[in-house]
Amino acid sequence: MKTGDKNLVAEFGRFKISERFIKTIYLFTILILLFFVIPLYTSEYWMRAIIMPTLILGLAGLGLNLLFGYAGQASLGTAAFMAVGAFVAFNLMYRIEWLPLPIAYLGGGVAAGLAGLLFGLPSLRIKGFYLIASTLTAQFLSIWFFTNFGWFYNYNPSLTISATNWVIFGIDFSSPKGRYWIVVFTTTVLTWFAYNIVHSKTGRNWMAVRDMDTAAAVIGVPVVRAKLSVFFVSSFICGIAGILWAFAYLGAIDATGFSLDKSFQLLFIIIIGGLGSIYGSYIGSAFIILTPILLNILTKNTGLDQIIDQAFLSNMQKVLFGALIIFLLIRQPEGVMRIISLWWIRLIKRQKSN
Secondary structure, eight states: OOOOOOOOHHHHHHHHHHHHHHHHHHHHHHIIIIIIIHHHOOOHHIIIIIIIHHHHHHHHHHHIIIIIIIIIOOSOHHHHHHHHHHHHHHHHHHHOTOOHHHHHHHHHHHHHHHHHHHHHGGGGTOOOOOOHHHHHHHHHHHHHHHHGGHHHHHGGGGGGGGOOOOOEEEOOOOSSSHHHHHHHHHHHHHHHHHHHHTHHHHHHHHHHHHHHHHHHTTTTHHHHHHHHHHHHHHHHHHHHHHIIIIIIIIIIEOOOGHHHHHHHHHHHHHHHOOOTTTEEEEEEHHHHHHHHHHHHHHHHHGGGGGOOOOOHHHHHHHHHHHHHHHHHHOOOOTTHHHHHHHHHHHHHHHHHOO
């Protein structure tokens, strides 16, 4: 290697370390904001109406992103696995009163993972559109199942389920701040878990299957294990997100709250944020949550709410989402996260050149 090449590698190494340090500081800043600044110094509206749904939908989008973005396995049954997690956790809490709340939540997540594993079995034979049809079966079956079998919602006339208690290790987390902290803590732990598994041998196997499963099998990647494991992990995370969505955010929900629209919404989240991006899931979720709020503020401040019908504004949101998705698929298929990454690289290089 030439001397100039060695210097280039050394400089690149310093750039990589510096970038990692900046990202670490940025990450800790976000965690401090989420754990302390927002719950202590902002209104309940910010916690309940903006931050909590953004984190929960981002977590569900993360689960789908592991399956779709990292392993290349298409799915439209994400909301079904969220429903499995919520309904199983409810029954564990209700029927086993002494069971600690975290164990009930983990039980719901594991049940969702097993359901995902079951509906992921066709991925061993089919892919693409046919696999989407298979997961779509889970979507419709879950709504029918949890609506027609009253045992799952304890024969409640309203067909809804809700958390029976919020006591964890003797501490009551039923207040808005308590539920907010549960959401933030759970999201942080599962995001850390997803980050580590993506950067492990398991994650590399998923990406090899995504790129070409036949070639992956030739080089020794256990394709069957990789596909089934990603279905389990993805559905487990979605199941936990479903529990948080049903109990921490909404408070009560019925099976129709996990409809096909929710699965499409999560698909839009990962397309907007970026396929194969952990943090992109949360960026896409923030876009989905904030866009209606910003449009509402814009129409009120400009007086358009007196002229334009609310139904039209609701349809405009869908038009905006569709237009953005088409734009990203054409110009930047890797989503908004890729745009941010490119901007970040240019900024770092510009600072180094100065």
